[in-house]
Amino acid sequence: MTDDRELSAPGAPGPVGTIPLATPNVGAAERLAVLAALDSGFVSSVGPEVSQFERELADLVGSRHAVATASGTAALHVALRLAGVGPGDEVFVSDFTFIGSANPVAYLGAEVVLVDSEPGSWNMDPALVEQELDRRDRSGEPMPRAIELVHVLGQPADGHRIAEIARRHGVMLVEDAAESLGAGWVDEDGSVVSTGTLGALGAFSFNGNKIVTAGGGGMIVTDDDELARRARHLTTQAKVPDVGYLHDEVGYNYRLTNLAAALGLAQLRRLDEFVAAKRDIAARYDAAFADLPLTLAPRVAGTESTYWLYSVLAEDQPSRDALLAQLARAGVGARALWRPLHQQPPFSGARTLGGDVATGLFDRGLSLPCSTDLRPEDHDRVVVAVRSWFGA
Ligand SMILES: *Cc1c(COP(=O)(O)O)cnc(C)c1O
Numbered sequence: 001m002t003d004d005r006e007l008s009a010p011g012a013p014g015p016v017g018t019i020p021l022a023t024p025n026v027g028a029a030e031r032l033a034v035l036a037a038l039d040s041g042f043v044s045s046v047g048p049e050v051s052q053f054e055r056e057l058a059d060l061v062g063s064r065h066a067v068a069t070a071s072g073t074a075a076l077h078v079a080l081r082l083a084g085v086g087p088g089d090e091v092f093v094s095d096f097t098f099i100g101s102a103n104p105v106a107y108l109g110a111e112v113v114l115v116d117s118e119p120g121s122w123n124m125d126p127a128l129v130e131q132e133l134d135r136r137d138r139s140g141e142p143m144p145r146a147i148e149l150v151h152v153l154g155q156p157a158d159g160h161r162i163a164e165i166a167r168r169h170g171v172m173l174v175e176d177a178a179e180s181l182g183a184g185w186v187d188e189d190g191s192v193v194s195t196g197t198l199g200a201l202g203a204f205s206f207n208g209n210k211i212v213t214a215g216g217g218g219m220i221v222t223d224d225d226e227l228a229r230r231a232r233h234l235t236t237q238a239k240v241p242d243v244g245y246l247h248d249e250v251g252y253n254y255r256l257t258n259l260a261a262a263l264g265l266a267q268l269r270r271l272d273e274f275v276a277a278k279r280d281i282a283a284r285y286d287a288a289f290a291d292l293p294l295t296l297a298p299r300v301a302g303t304e305s306t307y308w309l310y311s312v313l314a315e316d317q318p319s320r321d322a323l324l325a326q327l328a329r330a331g332v333g334a335r336a337l338w339r340p341l342h343q344q345p346p347f348s349g350a351r352t353l354g355g356d357v358a359t360g361l362f363d364r365g366l367s368l369p370c371s372t373d374l375r376p377e378d379h380d381r382v383v384v385a386v387r388s389w390f391g392a
Pocket of ligand 1: 071072073074097098099100101150176178179205206207216217218
């Protein structure tokens with residue numbers, strides 16, 4: 001029998017005997033929660049688990065409201081629409097991100113402007129944003145409708161600075177926190193501000209490859225009562241409550257199912273455990289690779305990353321490709337980082353601000369196995385496979 005499962009697909013188990021990149025950590029609590037939801041009769045998009053999931057997520061990130069959605073992409077789509085994004089508008093988006101960040105901009109008939117990463121955090125470079133908005137201000141050119149700030153790989157971007165620049169120029173800030181649940185910025189008093197809560201609206205994802213999974217799902221968070229009400233309205237086919245089948249605008253069928261919410265909620269209650277495991281894995285990789293010619297995963301002062309997908313950079317593309325090939329031979333599910341959006345066919349014509357850093361991350365980057373239940377002996381196997389390629 002051949003095993004045609006892909007070695008390094010995020011969120012999926014790899015072939016038998018290999019070490020997958022990152023798989024969901026689903027246990028007895030999740031099984032019980034899903035069965036209970038099934039038995040309750042609430043399987044679809046109304047039900048107590050959906051509301052409870054929203055409440056607990058809102059509390060956890062410190063947001064007034066959370067509205068569950070069918071996916072992170074759906075959450076971003078609605079969040080951007082609520083930010084006023086429409087045909088002909090521009091939205092600044094990170095060049096280096098998963099394509100799910102950019103597609104919702106296109107759904108709304110708007111254009112992305114792709115902003116390069118800063119080398120330190122691999123996230124949107126605030127200096128490029130500031131230069132461009134200041135330049136437009138001076139020349140009287142129109143501002144983008146919104147900045148969509150992505151926190152890649154669980155590492156918070158320079159959110160306070162970008163929020164300040166956006167505020168100064170009257171631009172809405174929407175956060176794509178799909179990969180950064182559990183991550184945040186450390187305040188002066190030591191408390192942590194969660195990613196997703198700096199902007200007017202934030203979006204999370206509970207896809208199978210994310211730190212907390214609902215199988216699939218997403219969440220919109222906001223402190224604004226009216227935006228929350230509108231988000232709920234748009235995600236439920238714009239149905240006017242308590243009036244028979246009246247829909248007052250074009251909405252979406254974007255609600256999360258109660259079954260998915262039951263799984264997501266049980267997972268959310270394990271977030272601390274998952275974050276601790278990810279940080280532990282990152283620390284062990286950092287220590288094991290300290291003497292190798294690799295750029296290790298970002299460590300940015302004032303931020304708490306979750307190291308959602310632990311990633312490093314090789315010296316150049318040929319050595320990265322050779323290392324990936326060696327790891328594949330050793331049954332290690334490593335994977336290259338994303339192709340920048342400016343190299344993706346749907347967005348290759350987009351305006352860009354820089355792009356060399358994102359291209360370098362694509363050429364030189366690779367993610368290593370980091371499932372939260374990664375066994376120590378498998379972790380050692382990955383370390384040995386990497387070190388032996390360097391002859392170390
Ligand atoms: C996963 C992801 C999304 C999309 O979330 P889905 O739940 O898969 O639709 C959007 N942006 C980023 C950065 C992501 O990683």
